[in-house]
Amino acid sequence: MDNSRRNLFKTLLAGAAAAPLSARISAAELPREIPACTPSAVPPARWGQGIEGQRNADLGDGTFLNPIVPGDHPDPTILKDGDDYYMTFSSFYSYPGLIIWHSTDLVNWAPLGPALYEPLGSIWAVDLCKHGDRYYIYIPANPDGGGWSIYAIWADDIRGPWSQPVDLNIHGCIDPGHVVGEDGKRYLFVNGIRKIRLTDDGLAADGDLQPAYQPWQYPEDWVVENFAPEGPKLLRRGDWFYLITAVGGTAGPVTGHMVIAARSKSIHGPWEHCPHNPLVRTTSDSEPWWSRGHATLVEGPAGDWWMVYHGYENGFRTLGRQTLLEPIEWTEDGWFRARGGDLSQPMRKPAGGKSGPAGFALSDNFASNRMGVQWAFHDPAPDEMTRIEYEPGGLRIAASGSSPQNSTPLTCPVGDRSYEVEVTIDLLDETAEGGVLLFYNHKAFVGLGFSVGQRKTFQCAGELEWMRAALATKSVRIRLTNRDNVVTYHYSHDDGKTWTLLDHRMEVSGIHHNVFGGFLSLKVGIYSAGTGSIRVRDFTYRAV
Template identity: 75%
Template sequence: MSNITRRTLFKALAAGAVVSPLPLLSEARPPASECGPITPRWGKGIEGQRKADLGDGTYLNPIVAGDHPDPTILKDGDDYYMTFSSFYSYPGLVIWHSTDLVNWAPIGAALRKQLGTIWAVDLCKHGDRYYIYLPANPDDKRWSIYAIWADDIRGPWSEPVDLKIFDCIDPGHVVGEDGKRYLFVNGIRRIRLTDDGLATDGALEPAYSPWRYPDDWIVENFAPEGPKLLRHNDWFYLITAVGGTAGPPTGHMVIAARSRSVHGPWEHCPHNPLVRTLSASEPWWSRGHASLVEGPAGDWWMVYHAYENGFRTLGRQTLLEPIEWTSDGWFRAKGGDLSKPIRKPAKGKTSSAGFALSDDFSTDRFGIQWAFHDPSSDEMKRVVRTGNALKLAAVGTSPADSSPLAFIVPDRAYQVEVTLELDSDAEGGLLLFYNHKAFVGVGFARDTIKTFQYAEEQVWGRVPIANRRVRVRLTNDQHIVTYEYSHDDGRSWRLHPTRMEVSGLHHNVFGGFLSLKVGVYSAGSGGVVLRDLRYRVIERS
């Protein structure tokens, strides 16, 4: 292949040249010594997706792989629930369930009303009712904090209630020693809530001046954020993130303070920071935004997020680390080297983990797998389900001005294929999508194959076709992306002539705190029918 020029290959493909299916890079690659470190040995979950539980009483982080940042966790009897920032994805705020803190599976989305981007939220229970406090930025105009509630964690969830706490993010709910309810927010500031938790009862006021790290530490910025509160042994503990969320790998960190009263005064933990990446050689970067939770056996754990070394494209993933309470009434993290397995929480009943990403489109998987990126309020009207197919009505002229349908990927190397059938003058394609300014992929119009790179079509790369039904395959092997397509339902494949390298499609380049998702778009007029999407992991030794 290396001896074929681009022009020659384009001519061959335009003439209908057929190539053999591409070998996976795990079948034809240099020795491990030339490829850097050997991939850690995770467990194998559904479809071969990486799984934290190793099946021998230990686990290897992450506990929830792929883009699941700003985890907020709730212990509810023997059950644990967690949700994450969902940003521009709708349906959003997918709630996950576990009984052992290691194996997690989604149960459904709590938010369906479009509120713009959704950042770090707080999931809590007060009395018999569940609440999620969420910062949102409708129409990119002004941040406010909203509340949704449910009498059953599985829903239905209420419509959002605007608490009119403006220009704040990262709420953390706590009940004070006075029995009153409070939200702490970035800053770190505090505001009292009414007893029902659905309105404010007082003014926003300063609550705590966080511990400062030395000026010569390599961080992004101070940025005190993500306050999470816990009452334990007559102390209130305030766990906070400082140092910036992304930027340098050593920036983000976890600090703590405590007080006898929710009103303070707060004393800094003498062991701060409790969690911090110290070197870019570590497996997890930018570790922070932590919550504490009691395990099934009464021991204690810390849940937080981090970027995977070399794979910022996957977004911030959820990690679990054991802690211990010390004789002075503080706590410390004791996970050690996170590249190695850790003993699972004791006495937890193993629950299901993950879910299949392959989809035959026979059931509704919106809010579990699928979500629109930055949709309009009536985006779901674009979707029509017919048998084992999903028709996606066309919007916009290309991926740059449409709302793709996308899902989060958990693995470093994977392959996705799907059948697209074009209706009317629609075009559709398969993408790796970060946002409207950062995506790659291939599109199929009535008579043309289009190549999208650097978030725009490379017009010089158009290839003529004459087929309204195509099966397209995308292989992302550790940032190296290859495309193939078939007009006989996968019996033979044509190689698309452009491979791409996508390691730079992440927050530190494009902002937004997002991840590189697999997406499908439908543009023009008419629609695109999707059939038989298959996901599989590329195995490595």
């Protein structure tokens, strides 16, 4: 573990280290273990069929089935702006990043485009908000590996252009949550749970970081990853400020992550624990969604209320943390409860919304620039975009590194349990190499690659040299099929008229955060290595 990550975890755990658990809560205060969800089954393949067969939450009969945004869309931050809803997510090492998504019914979501182009290293849980007529995204980033700081970008139109990042010099913090206090001043709450006042323009700190809230503590015999108070999101409703927080750790045991709440009549406290805590928690590995947490409350189109948060899909951690929607109800005592129940079953859609487009086609003929919306470089250098050039017939990608182990692949997130992709790769130079990957990070990937004279097979983040085969080619079409985490490869030298099966299949269900860290997902990737360039063309995607 590097020093920056070690220091971060020390910060996350600082609240828990203040006193032994038994010294902070009495036995009388300990809530009973909440009952297990006992779903009928892991969700069947009964989602609405979207573009290219991709799963769609909207079932077309007035109901929906989670996830509302499938695939790797963690740490959702949502903004209601009149009749429109906007959402963005942690983009980690993907650039362009911070894609803004739009909806008018909270169920059907489609991307507008990326807000961030300048690499800042790994981007964790951000906060999207509007103050006056201006939109802001507060971004925790670690651009050089030397420590975390909070940055901000802003725009006068949600569709951009967005400003260059501004460093607020709020160091050692993640998970910002913006709020305007009863004094009219702007504040950020961060992991810990701590707060700091901002200047009126929201682009600089205006004070010191201070403790804000000691979160509610779960019983010490609950199986969690660690205390880790994080993800503070705030809402003012009536006379109360509501503080929604995640505790228990983001991954690890499926029963760890959870949603808790507190309220106060002042942004400065004191904060009162919600008597219904935890509001959301996975209690059994038989449930369809694991490690549920990091929630934001949002008002629906007709005035009902909902909770947006993330979770891992049972058996498919490879897809990353996906975005979930659950109804809540306000109780007579001014608190609220989650009332989604069994998330393996359809739920009634929010009332009053207008259905719009959902998702987008992943197939790409490379006739236009889809960087950010679909394609992104993994952990790029500042000049990485100079490696690509759109030209008639496809996308030229200059080489990076000598193999997938040290190249910067172009990646595409997916949201289906099973799917098939095809792409043609033309080797434009005798020393060029290219191929298709399922890529998590440089420690974890699988794939099939070709140079002018060889076929290469990659598994466990390295080449299986015993499978290397002499093969003269300058153009090859590759098909990768991922069916329930079992990967099969085919390749063709006549543009898909005839296919050769690679007689080696791979099982990839273990390529996820609990094994390799990083909070990422397994994405389709295209790499270009060696020297010179490759051209990629006719990328097709089909959910199976």
